[in-house]
Amino acid sequence: MSQTTEKHARRKSFERSRDVHPVGITGKETPADIIANMFPAYVGRQERTAFELMRRSSQDDCCTFMTMSGAMTPAGLHQSCLIPLIERGLVDSLTTTGANLYHDAHRIIGHRIREIDPNAGDLQYRLARIIRIYDLGFWEETLLETDKLFSALLLKPAYQKKMTTTELHYLLGRDLAKIEAALGIQSPSLLSTCWKYGVPIFVGAVQDGSIFLNIVKLKRLYGDKFKLEIDVNDDVFEMGAMQHHCFGTLKKKMAIWILGGGVPKNYTLQGEPLLDQILGVPTHGFDFDVQLCVDPVDNGALSSCPAGEGHTWGKVSAESVQYGSMYVHCDVTAVFPWLTYALLSDPRIHKKPRRLYDARGAAVANLQKEIDKRKKKLLATVEFDLPSKTRTKARAKASSAKPKKKASKSR
DSSP states (O other): OOHHHHHHHHHHHHHTSOOOOOOOOOSOSOHHHHHHHHOOSHHHHHHHHHHHHHHHHHHTTOEEEEEEOSSTTTTTHIIIIIHHHHHTTOOOEEEEOHHHHHHHTTGGGTOOOEEOOTTSOHHHHHHTTEEEETTEEEEHHHHHHHHHHHHHHHTSGGGSSEEOHHHHHHHHHHHHHHHHHHHTOSSOOHHHHHHHHTOOEEETTTTSSHHHHHHHHHHHHHGGGOOOEEOHHHHHHHHHHHHHIIIIISOOOEEEEEESOHHHHHHHHTHHHIIIIISOOOOOOBSEEEEEEOSOSSSOOSTTOOHHHHHHTTSBOHHHHHHSEEEEESOHHHHHHHHHHHHHTOTTOOOOOOOGGGGHHHHHHHHHHHHHHTHHHHHHTTOOOOOOHHHHHHHHHHHHHSOOOOOOOOO
């Protein structure tokens, strides 16, 4: 292509681009109108694209996997955003941290999380027994009484078995719902809401949270009488099974909405390479990928890696990289409430809860059938000619024993 031809092609493409010419805001616009027309550039444009993708994935009835890291429940983001999205059927599965679920329970038993000055001095806060999460604070007694709550629940007979994190959090949600009803709680917890709507809750690093710390305590206090154990093998398999169920059985596209990054992000995305790379079950990755995160993308960290990088691992589809992905460089708490407001302000964006938790057993059984069909091929993938000193010496000895060939004369 000549420079002149390339120039005309480039200019023609440029002329088709959207004109940046917002009109004055009157206060009468809908939230969707504001995002569509008043966010023309920079992070605002990223936010606009993210909203468009979230709306498309909801209207297309995608199976939506939400991930949430950081200290989001102390900030109340679950009450303002996540629970309303679940109630509207827009979130089908949740992966988060044990901390987010633990801190959510403070309010159930009457404790408050208050705004504090992050620069007032941590030594003084410690003397006053005030726990700080940046500009949020609560009494140390809040932790101690929340520990008692979870310990009492975890000692119940229903918990005395090996289970996955989804089973654990389903039981906790059920029991917390009973407590909320008894106390007349008007704002339900994230755990009880997910139980009510059949949204499975995965926690990839379950041991890195205070709910599990209480499991450790109970095991040391009661020994073999306390039988609760988290089956991490089945937990990872279940994530893959849920995703296989969505695209294989339900024949739905899949979307992932990522708040922050961390373990919740990878624990959800790794379901795809588990299926394709490890288990040999064909998949194509998530169809929509929207992430809100403040981290830079050029330091190799997983929390910030974009969809294109994830595509090289088989985690998201090629279509997602080209047309269905947006990384919004922002603080989740500053942007996600606005996106939620814009989504929920449209009454057409409403789905019947998919209740993926209810499909757990069938999903796991179906994926196991796929593995059984591929067992012969999969068995070949566990063999490797491992090097050893004995084998290396034997090869060297055999090589030295061979007669050397005479060099041929050159012609």
